[in-house]
Amino acid sequence: MQTPTRILLVEDDDGIATPLRAALAASGHEVRRVASGRAALEAAWGVDAVVLDLGLPDLDGVEVCRRLRQEQGPDLPILVLTARTSETDVVVGLDAGADDYVTKPFRLAELQARLRALLRRAAAARGPDDGQLRARDLRLDLGARRVWQGERELELTAKEFDLLALLATNAGRVVTREQIAREVWQTRWLGGSKTLDVHVSSLRRKLGDDPTDPRYLTTVRGVGLRFEPDA
Numbered sequence: 001m002q003t004p005t006r007i008l009l010v011e012d013d014d015g016i017a018t019p020l021r022a023a024l025a026a027s028g029h030e031v032r033r034v035a036s037g038r039a040a041l042e043a044a045w046g047v048d049a050v051v052l053d054l055g056l057p058d059l060d061g062v063e064v065c066r067r068l069r070q071e072q073g074p075d076l077p078i079l080v081l082t083a084r085t086s087e088t089d090v091v092v093g094l095d096a097g098a099d100d101y102v103t104k105p106f107r108l109a110e111l112q113a114r115l116r117a118l119l120r121r122a123a124a125a126r127g128p129d130d131g132q133l134r135a136r137d138l139r140l141d142l143g144a145r146r147v148w149q150g151e152r153e154l155e156l157t158a159k160e161f162d163l164l165a166l167l168a169t170n171a172g173r174v175v176t177r178e179q180i181a182r183e184v185w186q187t188r189w190l191g192g193s194k195t196l197d198v199h200v201s202s203l204r205r206k207l208g209d210d211p212t213d214p215r216y217l218t219t220v221r222g223v224g225l226r227f228e229p230d231a
């Protein structure tokens with residue numbers, strides 16, 4: 001039998017925590033719930049994922065997220081719950097190390113799907129390291145910098161490869177434009193959005209993605225891009 005995944009639920013509002021905890025438990029997760037930021041930092045050791053409310057009574061949730069990332073390393077999935085809908089707050093949360101976010105009020109099914117995607121990604125990251133990254137029907141050879149879609153090899157430019165590798169490595173989570181600028185262009189800011197947009201549309205074309213209904217790369221308006229882990 002599979003070991004249940006241990007989820008740490010950090011939420012001070014009983015009205016949200018109680019049904020959410022029940023739903024996660026019903027999906028086979030082992031759930032521990034705490035109601036403050038300090039308790040979260042103590043309880044996070046050994047868990048498989050954290051669902052973190054940003055509005056906490058003691059510490060700012062963004063600060064909790066930053067410290068979780070510092071203390072627990074890069075691989076612990078952190079899904080942020082936020083009532084803050086402004087794009088800036090979402091970006092701040094993602095830059096603090098959150099993997100993905102759900103805006104309150106949320107549907108339980110959506111939260112569960114996002115959490116599943118993060119857990120899958122974490123499991124894949126722990127898998128055998130053969131220098132190959134598999135996402136959907138794509139296979140990236142990170143050493144040779146080559147990509148196959150099914151049997152067909154795609155001809156990507158160096159930047160397109162870096163961009164796809166960054167997004168596919170983070171499948172299921174939003175990668176901010178700032179992160180893309182830093183990782184792909186080694187710059188703090190891309191200036192206008194044109195450079196990135198040009199690369200994204202070229203990459204979509206090569207993936208056979210329809211820009212009006214993209215299956216691989218979703219643009220998250222004002223935030224960044226997400227590689228969709230499911231067809």
Ligand code: CA
Pocket residue numbers: 011012013053054055056
């Ligand atoms: Ca709260």
